[in-house]
Amino acid sequence: MPPAVRATGAGARMNSPAEIRTHRLNLVAIALGIAVIGLANWWLGGWITPAEGEYRPGYVVILVALMLPGFLGALACGLVAGHRQPTHGLLAALGLFAVEIVWGAVEGELAIGTVIVRALGFAAGAALGGSTARRLASLLRSIRSQPADGAAGPTDPAPLLEVDDLSMHYRTSDGWVSAVDGVSFVLRKGKALGLVGESGCGKTSVAMSLLRLLPENARFRGGSVRLNGVDLLDVTEDEMRTRRWSDIAMVFQGAMNAWNPVYTVYEQIREAMVTHFGGELAEEQIRDRIGELFDLVGLSRAMVDRYPHEFSGGMRQRAVIAMALSCDPQVIIADEPTTALDVIVQDQILQELKKVQTALGMSIIYISHDIAVIAEVTEVMGVMYAGRLVELGPTADVFSRPRHPYTYLLLRSTPSVTGPRRVLAPLEGEPPNLVDPPTGCRFHPRCPYADQRCREENPTMEVIDPESGYGVACWNWTSVPVRIGKGVQA
Numbered sequence: 243m244p245p246a247v248r249a250t251g252a253g254a255r256m257n258s259p260a261e262i263r264t265h266r267l268n269l270v271a272i273a274l275g276i277a278v279i280g281l282a283n284w285w286l287g288g289w290i291t292p293a294e295g296e297y298r299p300g301y302v303v304i305l306v307a308l309m310l311p312g313f314l315g316a317l318a319c320g321l322v323a324g325h326r327q328p329t330h331g332l333l334a335a336l337g338l339f340a341v342e343i344v345w346g347a348v349e350g351e352l353a354i355g356t357v358i359v360r361a362l363g364f365a366a367g368a369a370l371g372g373s374t375a376r377r378l379a380s381l382l383r384s385i386r387s388q389p390a391d392g393a394a395g396p397t398d399p400a401p402l403l404e405v406d407d408l409s410m411h412y413r414t415s416d417g418w419v420s421a422v423d424g425v426s427f428v429l430r431k432g433k434a435l436g437l438v439g440e441s442g443c444g445k446t447s448v449a450m451s452l453l454r455l456l457p458e459n460a461r462f463r464g465g466s467v468r469l470n471g472v473d474l475l476d477v478t479e480d481e482m483r484t485r486r487w488s489d490i491a492m493v494f495q496g497a498m499n500a501w502n503p504v505y506t507v508y509e510q511i512r513e514a515m516v517t518h519f520g521g522e523l524a525e526e527q528i529r530d531r532i533g534e535l536f537d538l539v540g541l542s543r544a545m546v547d548r549y550p551h552e553f554s555g556g557m558r559q560r561a562v563i564a565m566a567l568s569c570d571p572q573v574i575i576a577d578e579p580t581t582a583l584d585v586i587v588q589d590q591i592l593q594e595l596k597k598v599q600t601a602l603g604m605s606i607i608y609i610s611h612d613i614a615v616i617a618e619v620t621e622v623m624g625v626m627y628a629g630r631l632v633e634l635g636p637t638a639d640v641f642s643r644p645r646h647p648y649t650y651l652l653l654r655s656t657p658s659v660t661g662p663r664r665v666l667a668p669l670e671g672e673p674p675n676l677v678d679p680p681t682g683c684r685f686h687p688r689c690p691y692a693d694q695r696c697r698e699e700n701p702t703m704e705v706i707d708p709e710s711g712y713g714v715a716c717w718n719w720t721s722v723p724v725r726i727g728k729g730v731q732a
C-alpha cells in the first residue's frame with residue numbers, strides 16, 4: 243500500500259488516539275516554548291540591566307532583548323505544535339511572564355513600569371514568532387508534501403492555486419462549527435475542478451476561505467492558499483482587496499437574486515470595474531468591454547442598459563458571470579451557478595461557462611451538490627464530507643471507480659443519465675452536526691465498511707495513483723466494490 247501523505251487534521255473532540263497525540267504534542271510544544279523563553283531571558287538579562295561600570299546598551303539592543311525571548315519561545319512552540327497553534331507561543335510567553343512577576347514580587351523588586359514594558363516586549367515578540375513559525379511550516383510543507391492532486395500527469399499544466407491543509411471554523415452559541423478541516427487540493431492552469439458533497443459539508447466555506455470573505459464569527463485554524471506561490475492567507479487585507487476579482491472572482495450561491503433593482507446591469511458591472519481599475523479605463527472602453535462580456539456569455543449587447551427585473555433568471559445568471567469576468571481573473575469560483583434554474587437553462591449556462599473557460603484559458607472551481615453538473619464540466623473532482631475532502635481525482639475515474647464509501651454510496655443514489663439504468667439505493671442517514679463531529683472518520687456512523695480504527699483515527703489522504711495524484715481518505719478503500727451497481731433492463 244502506498245505511503246500516507248498527510249493527516250487531514252484534528253477534530254473538535256480529543257478522545258481518539260490521534261487526537262490525544264496532537265494534544266500531547268501541544269503540551270510538549272508549550273513546555274519547550276517556556277524553556278526556550280526562560281533560557282533566552284536568562285541569557286539576555288545582562289543586556290538590559292548591565293552590571294555597574296559595564297556598557298550601556300542602545301535602545302535597539304534593549305528592544306531586541308525584550309522581544310527575543312517571546313519570539314524564540316513562540317517560534318519553537320509553533321514549529322513543534324504545527325502551524326495550527328501559533329497562539330501557544332503567546333501562551334507560553336505569558337505563562338513565563340506571570341512566573342517572573344510572582345518571582346519579582348517575592349524578591350521585592352517589582353516595578354510596574356518594568357512589568358508593562360516587559361509584557362509588551364514578550365507579547366510583540368511572541369506574536370512575531372508565532373507568525374514566523376506559521377510561514378516556515380507552510381514553506382516546509384510546500385517543499386516536502388506531494389498533495390493529492392487529481393491532475394498530476396506529466397502533460398498537465400503547472401499548479402496555479404494550491405490549497406494546503408486548510409482549516410476554518412465558525413463560532414456559534416452552540417460551540418465551534420468545524421466547517422473546513424484539513425482540506426488540500428491543487429487547481430491547474432486552464433483546468434476545471436469540481437467540489438461536490440451534501441448540503442452543509444463545507445463547500446461554500448472553502449470558497450469563501452479562498453477569497454478571505456468570511457463572516458465575523460469565522461476563524462482560520464491553519465493551512466495555506468497559494469496563488470502563483472503567494473499565500474493569500476498571509477497578505478494584508480489591502481492587498482487581498484486588490485487581488486479579489488482581479489486574481490480570484492466568485493459567482494456567489496444565489497447571486498442572480500442579488501442585483502440591485504434600482505440600477506441597470508451596465509451601471510452595476512461598470513461600478514465593479516471602476517472600483518478595480520480606478521481611472522485607468524475610459525467610458526467607451528468600459529462599454530466595449532461589457533459588450534464583449536455579454537457576447538461571451540450569450541447575452542445581447544442591447545440588454546446592457548436594462549434593469550435586472552427585465553432579465554429572466556437565466557439571463558441574470560449569465561450577467562453575474564459577465565460581472566465575475568469583468569476584471570480578468572485567473573480563477574473563477576462558481577458556487578452552485580445553476581441550482582435555481584431549470585434543466586435546459588442550466589445546461590446552456592454550463593456550456594457557456596465551459597466555452598468562456600476554454601476561450602480565456604481560465605481555471606474554474608465549480609461547486610455543486612449536483613454530482614451530474616460536476617461530471618459534465620470538470621476534469622478533476624473533489625468529494626467533501628463533513629468539512630473534509632475525502633476523495634480527489636480525475637472526474638472520469640472518480641465516476642467510473644469511486645474508492646471512498648461515501649462517493650460510492652452518493653453515486654449509487656444518483657440516477658445515471660448516460661450509463662445503463664440501474665436500481666437506485668438511497669444514502670441512509672444524514673451528515674453530522676459539525677459542532678460535535680464524530681471521532682476518527684466523520685463518515686463512520688453511516689459507513690457500511692466502518693471498523694474500530696475508523697471510529698478512532700482520522701484517515702489520512704493516501705495518493706493511490708502517483709501518476710494522476712488520485713487520493714482517497716479511507717482506511718478501507720480497497721473494500722469498496724468496483725462497480726457502482728447492477729444495470730436493469732428498460
Ligand SMILES: Nc1ncnc2c1ncn2[C@@H]1O[C@H](COP(=O)(O)OP(=O)(O)OP(=O)(O)O)[C@@H](O)[C@H]1O
Nearest residue numbers: 412419421440441442443444445446447457611676
Ligand atoms: N456564518 C456561519 N456561522 C455559523 N455556521 C456556519 C456559517 N456558515 C456556514 N456554517 C456552517 O458551516 C457548515 C458548512 O456550511 P457551508 O455553507 O460551507 O456548506 P455547503 O456545503 O456550501 O452547503 P450547501 O450545499 O447547503 O450550500 C454547515 O454546518 C453550516 O451550518
Ligand code: SF4
Nearest residue numbers: 683686689696716717
Ligand atoms: S471505511 Fe472507515 S475510514 Fe473509510 S469511509 Fe468508512 S468509516 Fe471512514
Ligand SMILES: [Mg+2]
Nearest residue numbers: 445446447495
Ligand atoms: Mg454552499
